[in-house]
């Protein structure tokens with residue numbers, strides 16, 4: 439075997455071992471060998487190295503006695519390293535510092551209108567937020583082994599370039615700007631993809647081999663997990679459910695096309711339509727431009743028939759889109775989350791009713807559709823989890839050591 443191949447095999451073995459300890463929480467060497475298909479001697483060698491490097495430890499007093507023999511259990515060392523995740527949303531930046539097993543150590547949220555500010559000032563605020571959050575966790579910047587930035591839009595995660603985002607005009611070079619300031623690896627990823635990684639690690643996707651995530655926010659995002667792997671497409675840009683045409687020649691979308699799902703179901707699209715509807719009413723006595731999506735949701739919940747119709751349409755079109763996804767992917771689960779779930783029954787009642795039209799009984803019953811309450815810090819934890827995932831692939835190179 440050539441040296442490069444040998445190194446690669448070792449990295450894969452190491453990742454599989456770490457991952458099996460992570461997903462089990464606590465596991466013996468024999469069970470790791472059974473789970474990963476590696477020889478017992480390979481597992482013994484690699485786990486010895488991981489113990490030496492402080493990434494895992496033998497849990498004293500914990501042992502399994504399968505088949506009459508006592509087995510020492512291995513656990514991940516949560517303090518092996520830390521990462522920080524930052525979710526960049528249209529009006530807010532959220533931060534989370536997590537340890538090596540993804541436990542949140544500190545969080546922070548800062549109101550910030552991304553569109554109105556330069557990349558330099560965005561980098562300034564993110565840098566300050568990270569410093570604050572790291573300090574809150576009782577850590578130093580040098581304790582971090584990486585920073586993950588999650589942004590909606592077309593992101594090439596391999597190069598860390600954001601080509602287009604609904605919250606920012608023009609390509610973004612925020613990753614480069616922050617890498618210079620933080621002196622650590624900085625990753626830029628599509629927000630729905632990082633959330634999907636987090637679901638796989640800590641959330642409703644844990645232990646599920648095939649699942650989809652649909653996020654409803656200013657835009658509509660999507661994450662796809664097939665055979666336990668995130669699908670990123672041929673160019674790394676991934677899935678953009680929001681820009682699938684659901685109404686030919688329909689409402690204009692921010693991406694330049696007409697009739698995208700986003701123009702009907704995302705916060706931005708619903709708000710746009712609500713403004714149009716309300717400003718046409720003679721009895722409407724305030725400036726529609728100051729209207730927020732929260733106002734629109736409240737008015738619809740209060741019984742405004744015109745607005746309820748908009749939510750109905752939005753739920754119907756969402757059903758049409760996810761019905762198509764379920765037919766293509768046949769996933770075990772489809773998780774819907776994001777700020778847009780605030781609409782509750784206004785959106786999901788018509789969606790649940792309409793989805794029956796788009797799926798036959800067998801297709802429908804194979805997939806569990808779950809609505810997950812939105813939490814600001816889930817996204818930041820997701821961005822940090824994305825970095826952990828990268829670190830697990832080659833921890834010996836990527837973990838930053840201060841001592």
Ligand SMILES: [Zn+2]
Pocket residue numbers: 680681682691692693694695698700
């Ligand atoms: Zn579009």
